[in-house]
Amino acid sequence: MAKEIKAIKCPQCSSTAKTEIKPEIYRCNNCLTEYFLDNDDITVNYNHNHNTNAQKPILDPKQAKNLITGIVVVVVGIFLINLLINIFTPSNNSGAVISAVAEEQKEKPIPFVEEAITAYTFSKPSTQEPVVMNVIHREYKDSADYQKTGVYLQFYDPVNKKLIKEAKLENEMSGTKFKFRTFSDGNVYVILKDQLYRLDKDGFRLLNAGKNYFSTQPKFEVGIAGVDFDSDDRGDALVVSTNDGKKYYYYPLIQKVYKATTDERARAEWGFKNLLPTGRKKIYHTFSTESSDFPDEKIQLLKVSYLDNGPGPKKLPGSMSWFKDYFAAGGNGFYTSNDPYVKSLFGVYNEASCRILGAKDLTPGRNYFFPKIAYEDDTTLIIQMKGDASENRNYKLQKLNIKNGKIEWTADLPSCCITEQLVKHKNGYIGSLKKDEYTLFDLKGAVVGQFSPVTASHAAPQ
Structure with missing residues (x-):
């Protein structure tokens, strides 16, 4: 009777890879199981080896090189896929992460x-x-x-x-x-x-x-x-x-x-003769105010000269407006509208008590609307005003020549007006236009920055 040809497989892992170690006795090259053949019925008997210390097959150099190359390809592929996802994915996810972090920080108690x-x-x-x-x-x-x-x-x-x-x-x-x-x-x-x-x-x-x-x-x-x-x-x-x-x-x-x-x-x-040795002549500028006695008089930029008593007792001139000075005309203290008067800015009393030497209009004939002295020193005069009488018009800064009143530059203020006089520094001026915020100007009045001490205070290191 003809014999049937059958593939001899490992009874443990079904691998056909084997090595004959004795006649009709084989060792599986895959799992190292030893088995032999019964010729009558091609029965496979096996002895499975559980020795974990048995030497495993060693990859040849070509196989090792291929394995390393494959691992590198997989790693690079994963990196490129993640990079493409980050590039083409909308920024909503990153925004959500930032928001989550910000929310976490926000929840931290302020000490x-x-x-x-x-x-x-x-x-x-x-x-x-x-x-x-x-x-x-x-x-x-x-x-x-x-x-x-x-x-x-x-x-x-x-x-x-x-x-x-x-x-x-x-x-x-x-x-x-x-x-x-x-x-x-x-x-x-x-x-x-x-x-x-x-x-x-x-x-x-x-x-x-x-x-x-x-x-x-x-x-x-x-x-x-x-x-x-x-x-x-x-x-x-x-x-x-x-x-x-x-x-x-x-x-x-x-x-x-x-x-x-x-x-x-x-x-x-009081008076001009009792000055301290440190007293000296000084100049300051002020705007006259509207006059009830002379309503047609324009607001004037006045250059006032006076004797300053330094650290000693003195009374600085305040606001000035043209008025009818009956006392200077020889009145006795009781006046009527029919009595003679002298048109005056200071009056005899203020001239003596404030030691005023005189005043002149620095810009004769010029119209001023809502004016104010923004900064002055011995060499610099900067005023603040509106260009016309409109309430909606923004304020301007203007530097004037301190000797002749000519305009040297004009700059628009970004909002409203300066609440206090400007402070001069080496590169410009600083002043407050609104509460809790300072505006920085260059030497020609252009805005170069803002600063809020309140905001900075919360960020200050402790």
Whole structure:
């Protein structure tokens, strides 16, 4: 009978790859199982080897090279697929991730609460760079940080929007009453909780000035109940209340004290002959105001010359308008509209009390609408005004020649008007056009940037 030809397979893994190790005894090349053949019925008997230490087949160099090449191809393919997905997938997913991160950061508790008290701008004397001093009250929520609660001074570079220095005031200085005044010595003085300090503009700190100024006065030995600046037109004067209920006008730079209930100070600030040795002639500019006596008179830009008493008693001229001066015409104090008068800007009394030497119209015949002095020093005069009487018209800055009043440049303001006088620095000017924001101008009035100390305060490092 003819024999049927059958493939001999490994009974364990069905592989036909084998090696004959003895007559009719084979070892599977795949799983190393040994088996033999029964000739009668081609029965396969096997012995499966569980020895894990048996040597496995080693790839030849060609196979190894192919395997490594395949792995590299797969890795590069996965990278390219991810890159293409990121390029052609809409940015909504990345936006969602950013939003999720932002939301997570937003949920983090803020360790403190800040309240803006005031801000003050100045030019650093040594470099003439602008500085914004922001004064805040910071209250920490965690009981472990209560000692950090208090008033902080933050000094910013508004050009680069960078915090220069932050300092917490001493506990006894903490409070929310801040007032600033520039005295005739060029220093900025600060009233803080009835104490007098001097701003160190180069060192970015407050120095106690009251200890030196008040300790030298016998009248203040009973103790000081309160300190404040006198009105702006009184110069370097402080109003001091003592613990015994008395009130004084104090000029600390010359150590002179005048009792408030007497006319001592009035006599010291009156007239042209009782100036201090430091007194000198000065010029300032102001706009006249509308006149009820002479309604047809234009608003004028006045150049006023006067004798300034430096750190001593003085009364600076205020707003001026043309009026009928009956006293100067020889009246006796009781006047009627039929009495003679002299058309005057100052009057005899103000000329003597303010030591006014004279005034002239710097820009004769020119019309002004809502004008204001924006900045002036010995060589520079910048005004702010509207081009016409329209309420919707934006304000402009204009630099005038201080000698002849000619216009040197004009620039539009981006919004409304300057709330305080500009501060000059080496590359331009800085001023506030709206609350909590400062605008930077170049030397020709063009806007070059904005800065908000409130926004910067929340981003300041702790």
